[in-house]
Amino acid sequence: MSSTKYILGLFDDPDDMMHGIDKLQKNSIPIYDVYTPMPIHGIEAKLGIKDSRLGYAAFMFGCLGGTVIFSMVYYFLVHDWPINIGGKPNFAIPDFIPPTFEWTVLFAAFGMSFTFFYATHLFPGRAPRVMDLRATNDRFVIAIDAKGNVPHEDITNLLKEAGAVEVKHNDRKYVSYE
Amino acid sequence: MASHNESIIREPLVTGKDITYAKVTEDVLSPVENKPNKAWWIGFTVASLGACLWVFAVSYTFWYGIGSWGLNKTVGWAWDITGFVWWVGIGHAGTLISAVLLLFRQKWRNSINRSAEAMTIFAVICAATYVVSHMGRPWMALYTLPLPNQYGSLWVNFNSPLIWDVFAISTYFSVSLVFWYIGLLPDIATIRDRASGLRRRIYSICSFGWTGSVKTWQRFETVSLILAGVATPLVLSVHTIVSMDFATSLEPGWHTTIFPPYFVAGAIFSGFAMVQTLLLVTRKVLGLENYITMFHIESMNKIILVTGSVVGVAYLTEFFIAYYSGGEYEQYTFLNRFIGPYWWAGCMMYGCNILMTQLMWFKRIRTSIPISWALSIVVNIGMWFERFVIIVTSLHRDFIPSSWAMFYPTWVDVSVFIGSIGLFFTLFLLFLRVLPSIAMAEVKLLLKSSSEQAKKKLIDEGHLDKSQVEYYKESLINYDSVKISDYEKV
Numbered sequence: 094m095s096s097t098k099y100i101l102g103l104f105d106d107p108d109d110m111m112h113g114i115d116k117l118q119k120n121s122i123p124i125y126d127v128y129t130p131m132p133i134h135g136i137e138a139k140l141g142i143k144d145s146r147l148g149y150a151a152f153m154f155g156c157l158g159g160t161v162i163f164s165m166v167y168y169f170l171v172h173d174w175p176i177n178i179g180g181k182p183n184f185a186i187p188d189f190i191p192p193t194f195e196w197t198v199l200f201a202a203f204g205m206s207f208t209f210f211y212a213t214h215l216f217p218g219r220a221p222r223v224m225d226l227r228a229t230n231d232r233f234v235i236a237i238d239a240k241g242n243v244p245h246e247d248i249t250n251l252l253k254e255a256g257a258v259e260v261k262h263n264d265r266k267y268v269s270y271e
Numbered sequence: 272m273a274s275h276n277e278s279i280i281r282e283p284l285v286t287g288k289d290i291t292y293a294k295v296t297e298d299v300l301s302p303v304e305n306k307p308n309k310a311w312w313i314g315f316t317v318a319s320l321g322a323c324l325w326v327f328a329v330s331y332t333f334w335y336g337i338g339s340w341g342l343n344k345t346v347g348w349a350w351d352i353t354g355f356v357w358w359v360g361i362g363h364a365g366t367l368i369s370a371v372l373l374l375f376r377q378k379w380r381n382s383i384n385r386s387a388e389a390m391t392i393f394a395v396i397c398a399a400t401y402v403v404s405h406m407g408r409p410w411m412a413l414y415t416l417p418l419p420n421q422y423g424s425l426w427v428n429f430n431s432p433l434i435w436d437v438f439a440i441s442t443y444f445s446v447s448l449v450f451w452y453i454g455l456l457p458d459i460a461t462i463r464d465r466a467s468g469l470r471r472r473i474y475s476i477c478s479f480g481w482t483g484s485v486k487t488w489q490r491f492e493t494v495s496l497i498l499a500g501v502a503t504p505l506v507l508s509v510h511t512i513v514s515m516d517f518a519t520s521l522e523p524g525w526h527t528t529i530f531p532p533y534f535v536a537g538a539i540f541s542g543f544a545m546v547q548t549l550l551l552v553t554r555k556v557l558g559l560e561n562y563i564t565m566f567h568i569e570s571m572n573k574i575i576l577v578t579g580s581v582v583g584v585a586y587l588t589e590f591f592i593a594y595y596s597g598g599e600y601e602q603y604t605f606l607n608r609f610i611g612p613y614w615w616a617g618c619m620m621y622g623c624n625i626l627m628t629q630l631m632w633f634k635r636i637r638t639s640i641p642i643s644w645a646l647s648i649v650v651n652i653g654m655w656f657e658r659f660v661i662i663v664t665s666l667h668r669d670f671i672p673s674s675w676a677m678f679y680p681t682w683v684d685v686s687v688f689i690g691s692i693g694l695f696f697t698l699f700l701l702f703l704r705v706l707p708s709i710a711m712a713e714v715k716l717l718l719k720s721s722s723e724q725a726k727k728k729l730i731d732e733g734h735l736d737k738s739q740v741e742y743y744k745e746s747l748i749n750y751d752s753v754k755i756s757d758y759e760k761v
Contacts (some may be wrong), residue, residue: 119616126485148493166429170428185430202498206494213487215479215481216479217479221478228464
């Protein structure tokens with residue numbers, strides 16, 4: 094029994110890597126994840142990752158922000174301490190638009206960003222779970238869970254055929270832990 | 272991906288031979304991973320001396336009060352608000368580059384957005400310090416927020432543009448910061464994975480554990496796009512509201528409906544000038560000529576020309592409306608800009624912003640680096656004088672001649688202003704040392720399609736229209752980072 098936990102195919106070209114994904118999938122080898130130094134369009138479709146719903150989050154947070162500040166201003170200027178400014182109406186909606194707009198944007202931006210951090214488990218101090226240190230530099234890495242998968246040699250050959258510059262058999266899942 | 276090639280008539284966004292993904296990382300990170308060079312130290316020394324001056328002048332203001340400035344009963348706003356509006360305006364270019372150009376899918380933004388956004392943040396910091404120091408008693412800043420208090424509670428007045436401004440500037444600053452930082456995450460992760468020891472630990476904390484997996488990238492792009500979508504109206508609203516600080520008053524010269532669009536155009540104008548000032552030096556000192564190319568410089572000059580002309584039209588409209596309104600106070604204010612005691616400020620404003628910018632119509636000027644740099648400084652100066660003219664020249668002679676007065680800055684006024692420039696450059700130079708000044712991940716996206724080497728390969732393959740190739744080669748002549756002799760035999 095080999096001690097290999099993960100097999101990594103390292104590519105130096107995104108097109109070769111896409112080719113590698115196709116080859117693996119044609120041979121029914123499940124892909125654990127793919128790590129790239131830049132966003133590569135089309136991988137998410139191949140790996141079956143659904144569209145992000147962060148837009149809905151942004152919209153809801155925006156609505157919340159707008160409602161909160163509008164209600165606050167209404168309470169301050171109309172209910173709690175109405176000021177007589179030349180007899181003009183206290184409920185001066187046009188004047189409420191700028192703060193309402195600003196907080197709509199503020200809540201949408203922050204709400205969405207924090208939802209993004211929460212959903213992708215990003216936070217300051219989180220131990221980076223890196224499988225190969227060059228994946229943030231110049232290598233496009235396909236990671237395959239070695240357990241229960243077809244002979245490792247076959248996977249290695251498939252990746253090499255697709256143009257992988259290097260294939261690693263890692264005994265540890267993450268190299269970034271000290 | 273590379274299933275289709277970019278048209279050859281588009282100029283390359285990354286020049287140089289043998290630019291690989293690793294080379295991009297090396298080039299961009301070299302100032303971060305190595306000891307700074309002499310130019311950096313000289314710049315940093317000068318800038319931090321300026322920042323010290325700022326600390327001293329602002330402390331002096333807080334100790335002795337606003338009376339240490341040259342303000343008087345008639346001219347109650349002068350260098351402070353001039354500086355504030357100047358810095359806020361400068362900040363606008365960063366958001367414009369990162370948000371508006373992203374929405375328009377302008378790929379040339381990729382190599383300049385990072386430093387432009389950093390510039391935005393530092394400029395807004397400078398602007399915010401002006402507002403707080405103008406309070407004289409900085410702890411009073413708390414009362415601009417709608418917090419419950421022992422006076423009733425007496426709330427802030429949401430009918431006032433000054434309160435809108437508090438909301439606009441604080442929202443703008445924090446949203447810009449989030450936008451900038453999320454964009455930085457992948458690049459901080461790159462530094463982390465190349466570093467060791469303490470550096471690695473620090474960058475590890477800052478990287479939030481970024482790995483570059485498919486799902487994070489996909490979410491990252493969604494977040495960037497939506498942030499760009501909300502930041503675009505935000506940036507327009509911010510300077511609109513800044514202009515309303517003036518436009519909602521009854522002061523001749525301020526009380527005009529043209530102010531919001533006029534201020535927004537002016538802000539973009541001055542902001543791009545500042546980006547140009549910074550990047551032309553940065554690319555030279557840090558050796559980034561391959562990433563910030565002549566195409567970027569010329570594109571920015573074109574934006575400066577367009578927005579400068581918009582500002583020019585706004586100036587003419589102001590004059591016409593002053594004449595057409597028949598209001599004698601309004602008419603006098605505009606005449607006073609040329610025949611009053613501050614005529615020289617008016618000349619600086621109109622000369623620098625309109626006349627000098629029109630030189631940009633000539634391609635030779637747009638593509639000359641020294642002239643572009645000089646003109647960007649001229650625009651920075653002109654835009655400072657614009658705010659000075661609007662504020663001081665309008666205030667010093669308004670309705671009642673008996674209260675007319677002159678404004679003379681004291682050394683504290685001058686020091687706060689020069690100091691704020693020092694503060695800005697200190698922050699910017701520190702940024703260049705610790706964070707990548709170019710968004711590496713985004714530039715890597717351009718390599719396969721928009722780089723000079725990719726286009727050269729296409730030409731070498733020889734299936735392209737001859738006239739288009741000629742056109743392309745001609746466009747490369749102005750590039751200082753391209754050896755045109757490489758193309759002679761092609």
